[in-house]
Amino acid sequence: xxxxxxxxxxxxxxxxxxxxxxxxxxxxxxxxxxxxxxxxxxxxxxxxxxxxxxxxxxxxxxxxxxxxxxxxxxxxxxxxxxxxxxxxxxxxxxxxxxxxxxxxxxxxxxxxxxxxxxxxxxxxxxxxxxxxxxxxxxxxxxxxxxxxxxxxxxxxxxxxxxxxxxxxxxxxxxxxxxxxxxxxxxxxxxxxxxxxxxxxxxxxxxxxxxxxxxxxxxxxxxxxxxxxxxxxxxxxxxxxxxxxxxxxxxxxxxxxxxxxxxxxxxxxxxxxxxxxxxxxxxxxxxxxxxxxxx
Amino acid sequence: xxxxxxxxxxxxxxxxxxxxxxxxxxxxxxxxxxxxxxxxxxxxxxxxxxxxxxxxxxxxxxxxxxxxxxxxxxxxxxxxxxxxxxxxxxxxxxxxxxxxxxxxxxxxxxxxxxxxxxxxxxxxxxxxxxxxxxxxxxxxxxxxxxxxxxxxxxxxxxxxxxxxxxxxxxxxxx
Amino acid sequence: xxxxxxxxxxxxxxxxxxxxxxxxxxxxxxxxxxxxxxxxxxxxxxxxxxxxxxxxxxxxxxxxxxxxxxxxxxxxxxxxxxxxxxxxxxxxxxxxxxxxxxxxxxxxxxxxxxxxxxxxxxxxxxxxxxxxxxxxxxxxxxxxxxxxxxxxxxxxxxxxxxxxxxxxxxxxxxxxxxxxxxxxxxxxxxxxxxxxxxxxxxxxxxxxxxxxxxxxxxxxxxxxxxxxxxxxxxxxxxxxxxxxxxxxxxxxxxxxxxxxxxxxxxxxxxxxxxxxxxxxxxxxxxxxxxxxxxxxxxxxxxxxxxxxxxxxxxxxxxxxxxxxxxxxxxxxxxxxxxxxxxxxxxxxxxxxxxxxxxxxxxxxxxxxxxxxxxxxxxxxxxxxxxxxxxxxxxxxxxxxxxxxxxxxxxxxxxxxxxxxxxxxxxxxxxxxxxxxxxxxxxxxxxxxxxxxxxxxxxxxxxxxxxxxxxxxxxxxxxx
Numbered sequence: 052x053x054x055x056x057x058x059x060x061x062x063x064x065x066x067x068x069x070x071x072x073x074x075x076x077x078x079x080x081x082x083x084x085x086x087x088x089x090x091x092x093x094x095x096x097x098x099x100x101x102x103x104x105x106x107x108x109x110x111x112x113x114x115x116x117x118x119x120x121x122x123x124x125x126x127x128x129x130x131x132x133x134x135x136x137x138x139x140x141x142x143x144x145x146x147x148x149x150x151x152x153x154x155x156x157x158x159x160x161x162x163x164x165x166x167x168x169x170x171x172x173x174x175x176x177x178x179x180x181x182x183x184x185x186x187x188x189x190x191x192x193x194x195x196x197x198x199x200x201x202x203x204x205x206x207x208x209x210x211x212x213x214x215x216x217x218x219x220x221x222x223x224x225x226x227x228x229x230x231x232x233x234x235x236x237x238x239x240x241x242x243x244x245x246x247x248x249x250x251x252x253x254x255x256x257x258x259x260x261x262x263x264x265x266x267x268x269x270x271x272x273x274x275x276x277x278x279x280x281x282x283x284x285x286x287x288x289x290x291x292x293x294x295x296x297x298x299x300x301x302x303x304x305x306x307x308x309x310x311x312x313x314x315x316x317x318x319x320x321x322x323x324x325x326x327x328x329x330x331x332x333x334x335x336x337x338x339x340x341x342x343x344x345x
Numbered sequence: 346x347x348x349x350x351x352x353x354x355x356x357x358x359x360x361x362x363x364x365x366x367x368x369x370x371x372x373x374x375x376x377x378x379x380x381x382x383x384x385x386x387x388x389x390x391x392x393x394x395x396x397x398x399x400x401x402x403x404x405x406x407x408x409x410x411x412x413x414x415x416x417x418x419x420x421x422x423x424x425x426x427x428x429x430x431x432x433x434x435x436x437x438x439x440x441x442x443x444x445x446x447x448x449x450x451x452x453x454x455x456x457x458x459x460x461x462x463x464x465x466x467x468x469x470x471x472x473x474x475x476x477x478x479x480x481x482x483x484x485x486x487x488x489x490x491x492x493x494x495x496x497x498x499x500x501x502x503x504x505x506x507x508x509x510x511x512x513x514x515x516x517x518x519x
Numbered sequence: 520x521x522x523x524x525x526x527x528x529x530x531x532x533x534x535x536x537x538x539x540x541x542x543x544x545x546x547x548x549x550x551x552x553x554x555x556x557x558x559x560x561x562x563x564x565x566x567x568x569x570x571x572x573x574x575x576x577x578x579x580x581x582x583x584x585x586x587x588x589x590x591x592x593x594x595x596x597x598x599x600x601x602x603x604x605x606x607x608x609x610x611x612x613x614x615x616x617x618x619x620x621x622x623x624x625x626x627x628x629x630x631x632x633x634x635x636x637x638x639x640x641x642x643x644x645x646x647x648x649x650x651x652x653x654x655x656x657x658x659x660x661x662x663x664x665x666x667x668x669x670x671x672x673x674x675x676x677x678x679x680x681x682x683x684x685x686x687x688x689x690x691x692x693x694x695x696x697x698x699x700x701x702x703x704x705x706x707x708x709x710x711x712x713x714x715x716x717x718x719x720x721x722x723x724x725x726x727x728x729x730x731x732x733x734x735x736x737x738x739x740x741x742x743x744x745x746x747x748x749x750x751x752x753x754x755x756x757x758x759x760x761x762x763x764x765x766x767x768x769x770x771x772x773x774x775x776x777x778x779x780x781x782x783x784x785x786x787x788x789x790x791x792x793x794x795x796x797x798x799x800x801x802x803x804x805x806x807x808x809x810x811x812x813x814x815x816x817x818x819x820x821x822x823x824x825x826x827x828x829x830x831x832x833x834x835x836x837x838x839x840x841x842x843x844x845x846x847x848x849x850x851x852x853x854x855x856x857x858x859x860x861x862x863x864x865x866x867x868x869x870x871x872x873x874x875x876x877x878x879x880x881x882x883x884x885x886x887x888x889x890x891x892x893x894x895x896x897x898x899x900x901x902x903x904x905x906x907x908x909x910x911x912x913x914x915x916x917x918x919x920x921x922x923x924x925x926x927x928x929x930x931x932x933x934x935x936x937x938x939x940x941x942x943x944x945x946x947x948x949x950x951x952x953x954x955x956x957x958x959x960x961x962x963x964x965x966x967x968x969x970x971x972x973x974x975x976x977x978x979x980x981x982x983x984x985x986x987x988x989x990x991x992x993x994x995x996x997x998x
Contacts, residue, residue, distance in 0.1 A: 054421070054425055056425070056428045056429065057421075057424055057425050057428045057441075060428065060431060061441075063431065063440075064427070064428055064431070064439060064440040064441045065439045065440070065441060066439060067437060067438065067439055068434055068437040068438075069437060113593070116593075116596070116598055117598025117599055117600075117601070117930065118593055118597075118598050118599065119599070126927045128927075147927075149927070155437060156436060156437025156438075157435075157436050157437070158436060158774070158775055159436075160434075160435035160436040160437075161435050161436030161437075161438055161682075161684050161685065162436075162682075162684075162685045162686065162687070162773075162774065163435075163682055163685055164669075164670050164681055164682060164685045164687035164688050164691070165669040165670055165679075165681050165682060166430070166433070166435070166679065166680070166681060166682035166685075168435070169430070169433035169434060169435050170433070170434050170435065170436075171433075172432065177433075182669065182679065183662070183663070184661050184662065184663045184664075184666045184667060184669050184670070185592070185661050185662015185663045186660070186661055186662070186687060187602040187603060187662065188685065188686075188687055188770075190599065190600070190602045191602055191603055191774065191776065191920070192774045192775070192776065194775065194776075194923070194924040194925060195924075195925055196599060196600040196923065196925055196928040198599075199599055200592070200597075200599065200602060200662065201591070201662070202591050202592050202593030202597065202598075203590065203591040203593045204590075204591055227590075227591035227592075227662065227663075228591065228592065228661070228662025228663035228664075229662060229663065230662075325924055325925070328775055328924070331437070383738045383739060383740070384738065384739040385736055385737045385738050385739075386737050386739070386742070387548065387711075387715075387737060387967060387970055388967055388970050388971045388974060389742040389743075389745075389746055389971070390742075391743075393739075394739035394742070394743065397739060400739070400740055400743060402743050402744050402747045404744055404747045404748050404751060405747060405751055408751050408755070422672075423672075423683050426672065426680040426683070427680070427683055429678050429680065430680075435682065435684060436684070438684060442684055445683050445684045445685075445689065446683065448689050448692075448693075448762075448766060448769075449683055449688070449689060449692050451758075451762060452689075452692045452693050452696045452759070452762065453692070453696070455696060455700070455755050455758065455759045455762075456696040456699065456700065456759075458751075458755055459699075459700045459703060459752055459755055459756075462748055462751050462752055462755075463703055463707065463748065463752070465748075466707075466744050466745070466748040467733070469740070469744045470733065470734065470741060470744070473738070473740045473741070474734060475736065475738065480736060482718040482719070484736070484737055485552075485711075485714055485715040485718045485719075485737065486548060486549050486552050486715075486718075487547070487548035487549050487970075490737075492738075
């Protein structure tokens with residue numbers, strides 16, 4: 052049976068990804084836009100992610116040892132004219148929420164020895180916990196280092212009774228030795244897709260949001276379906292002239308002409324992180340609009 | 346089938362043994378064939394063994410067979426396995442990528458070829474096992490032995506040839 | 520049998536005077552048997568001291584692994600982003616050590632370098648046991664060790680297969696093939712020697728050797744097939760060995776991480792493997808020569824040749840090392856350049872410079888004959904070279920993790936803790952135990968090959984046909 056499968060589907064088996072317009076006829080391609088200008092670094096998104104996805108709090112010692120489990124992390128950057136002689140040296144930080152970029156050509160997928168990570172038809176990078184044997188090659192190959200390994204057996208210690216009552220029943224609690232990462236709240240997506248399918252339609256824009264997008268007080272995180280051209284996220288991607296399967300992006304001269312100071316709301320400030328590595332991430336960041344000499 | 350006898354002679358060096366074999370070959374003694382003459386030695390000596398006649402070695406045919414089988418079956422097996430993952434592509438690469446498949450096919454071809462070679466060698470050893478208990482431990486030290494399987498009538502003649510060629514020791518069995 | 524060989528010896532002598540202290544062509548074959556079989560006799564007390572010491576080390580490693588297995592890999596002080604530690608570095612080190620046996624037995628066999636004959640047996644044993652030790656690390660470093668078999672392509676009811684595009688699966692295939700083939704090659708090459716052991720053994724050992732020598736009688740057909748089989752497997756083993764360490768190198772080379780994504784990695788790793796393997800052979804050479812009093816067989820000229828070979832390989836390694844730096848330095852990849860500068864000037868700078876000095880400068884001591892023929896000096900030098908090679912593997916892994924693409928993930932440096940060190944020491948204990956057992960059960964010098972070596976040195980081919988030469992005895996045959 053496998054041999055027939057092989058010969059019948061040969062052309063499909065040899066196609067490279069991503070192809071331009073590959074999601075044109077697909078029902079879903081989940082993507083995000085994160086507005087760095089709106090982000091205040093409040094960490095509500097991180098907390099919501101912890102709550103939604105049963106993330107264990109590892110404690111101060113292990114956090115300092117680098118063994119934290121935050122799927123979504125708020126990074127802080129200083130520089131670009133910041134003076135550190137101020138009374139509050141941490142003032143002037145720029146915040147960047149970083150989570151799994153759900154890359155279309157994910158470097159992590161190709162190196163897992165047992166095939167615990169793949170790309171779904173939805174455009175998500177999936178992590179299969181019960182297949183993972185913990186070789187950590189995926190994390191070694193990730194340029195963003197957004198994959199987190201269960202260094203200890205957290206279910207034993209992280210949620211002392213009665214804290215285990217607040218765990219989300221839709222999400223697995225992971226044992227030691229498996230890799231995990233942001234899934235774009237796949238449990239919410241699956242529930243929404245099932246509900247929509249029962250009603251004979253596709254998921255509407257805004258019907259499902261990730262926990263981080265839901266919790267953000269400044270609406271810095273936008274989540275939606277890139278395959279639906281009327282969705283917020285698709286319109287933002289188009290406005291920023293970022294194409295999913297393209298590198299380098301062909302943008303018009305507007306960006307080069309405009310300087311940092313710009314009142315025009317349509318300034319091209321959308322980019323994908325480490326795009327030159329040709330990972331084709333699904334998250335577009337909108338660059339912070341800088342005030343003078345920030 | 347007439348019951349055969351065996352005779353084993355020990356010599357000090359290869360040249361004397363080679364002369365004995367030549368004498369056996371040129372002799373007119375009936376009751377044994379050259380293919381029933383075996384040389385036993387502590388080390389390999391192709392020139393002396395050449396006196397016994399042409400005894401071709403077919404091992405490398407099996408190596409080649411193993412190589413071809415390992416390469417083709419290996420590639421097919423891997424590609425068939427990969428073809429099951431149509432709904433689970435990985436990393437932007439095709440589901441049946443050629444470079445990784447080539448790597449694994451290469452390893453499997455070498456492994457299969459080695460297996461076939463070794464098995465062929467053991468089969469040859471088993472086929473040509475001499476059914477005789479005549480053996481001297483001196484052969485594994487420093488003596489050369491010649492074992493002949495012959496009819497009992499031919500044995501005295503053969504023994505005579507060995508004696509004239511400075512055999513150190515002669516053993517017979519029934 | 521008057522002495523026709525007197526004339527021939529005189530005639531042969533001007534052309535075939537053995538070099539001083541080289542393998543003496545006057546050694547009788549019976550003496551070769553006796554000397555080597557003596558090494559299989561009851562061991563002295565020192566053997567047991569070292570054996571139980573190694574066992575203790577191995578058990579300490581087992582204890583550390585049990586602790587890690589039960590608690591989780593966090594006890595090894597690994598972190599995000601530094602997710603691989605010394606386990607992978609030492610794994611590559613052990614695979615590297617395994618290449619020397621192949622070099623000596625297969626490559627030098629094809630080149631008809633007969634000086635390899637007394638030493639290739641223990642080198643091949645070293646290959647086999649290094650591979651077994653490396654296999655331990657593959658298991659130790661997994662997060663869920665008990666499900667390691669997912670990497671094997673077995674038919675499961677869920678139709679799940681390993682990911683054949685992953686270099687780790689290539690590793691599994693390559694190392695599995697190499698281990699299998701090495702064991703086959705080692706055992707097969709030993710069959711004539713096992714027959715010698717069978718003929719001289721008594722009691723239960725005789726049964727063991729009889730089973731192992733599969734009815735070897737030294738017949739001409741057996742020899743002819745044996746030779747062809749040995750040659751064929753040697754020819755197949757060489758490309759396999761080269762591919763194994765190249766594939767281990769692709770673990771890093773196919774990843775796009777800065778400092779790893781270099782096409783020169785496969786040959787660089789193979790050169791490093793041959794390098795550390797040759798250094799290890801020198802170490803074991805000195806130990807075995809002293810322990811079993813093999814001075815007649817493992818002679819100083821052979822040691823010299825080994826040292827020259829090690830020097831040549833060290834220069835190849837140095838070249839590939841420097842060419843990697845040069846291509847990064849004069850290239851346009853700013854990430855890779857940043858990674859190189861971090862290695863040379865960052866937290867790991869001391870180790871990195873130590874690696875370069877030990878790997879490229881110390882081998883120049885091998886250019887001096889006084890050093891090459893000085894046994895204690897060579898012991899120290901070979902250990903230093905291997906240390907340099909171990910540091911090299913550490914330097915390939917750690918700086919890239921500590922200083923990758925993403926600045927927010929940079930860490931100051933990562934250092935191993937007692938769990939990692941304990942498991943690594945346990946692996947050395949495991950290897951030593953296996954090697955010591957091998958030396959006491961199987962002949963660590965290939966008797967039949969040394970006999971051939973002695974025979975060919977004494978009797979050049981064109982004289983052999985014309986004159987009767989004594990084969991196994993130093994004196995003319997009295998009978």
